[in-house]
Amino acid sequence: MIDSEGYRANVGIILRNQEGRLLWARRIGQDAWQFPQGGIAENESPEQAMFRELYEEVGLEAEHVSIQACSRDWVRYRLPKRLIRHHSQPLCIGQKQIWFLLNMECDDSLVRFDCCNKPEFDHWRWISYWRPVREVVAFKRRVYTKVLREFAPLVIDGEKAVK
Numbered sequence: 001m002i003d004s005e006g007y008r009a010n011v012g013i014i015l016r017n018q019e020g021r022l023l024w025a026r027r028i029g030q031d032a033w034q035f036p037q038g039g040i041a042e043n044e045s046p047e048q049a050m051f052r053e054l055y056e057e058v059g060l061e062a063e064h065v066s067i068q069a070c071s072r073d074w075v076r077y078r079l080p081k082r083l084i085r086h087h088s089q090p091l092c093i094g095q096k097q098i099w100f101l102l103n104m105e106c107d108d109s110l111v112r113f114d115c116c117n118k119p120e121f122d123h124w125r126w127i128s129y130w131r132p133v134r135e136v137v138a139f140k141r142r143v144y145t146k147v148l149r150e151f152a153p154l155v156i157d158g159e160k161a162v163k
Contacts, residue, residue, distance in 0.1 A: 001042055006093035007076055009040040011050045012147065015058070015065065015102045020155060021126035023058065023104070023111070024135075028122040033135055035144075036121075037097065046070070046098040054102075057120055059112035064105055069154055071099040077143045099147045101154065129155065 001009045013036040015023040026033050038053035040046060047070075054060050078094040085092065113119040127135075129148065136144050 002090045002092050006091050007096040008092045010037055010095040010097045011046050012037040012097045012099040013054055015104055017104050017126055024125055024127040025121040026123040028119055050100045056116040059115045065102040066105055068103050069101040069151055071147055075143045075146055077140055080139055101151045
């Protein structure tokens, strides 16, 4: 779903393990790492889209996680001009996202990438809380910073996140 301003409705997923580390996934065939994310289909709520994307991208189902938080508002980013598909109608200039912070309630061995016909990721690892801000592609950096700051009071023990 692309809105009248050209932003595609999307969900982002931050998955934490019991040690407070975050799941960081590598896009298939690239040296590009990110949190799982994906589009919201017509007649689908953000929460429904999140659970569908969670299964499609990392193989986890609703019983494997608990929702700790959801972002208060839509967070937007624009695509670089080189990534805009100018032949598509309606034209998509970026994404607007609702983000979810999930706690993983299962064993790591359940994470898998073969739950859909076209996997998006080929590797994953656990990383410290603020590391994604330094590593994500530049055009997503502001969104990652904003969302991690919003969720920080829920996950930071004392003054510092897990390093």
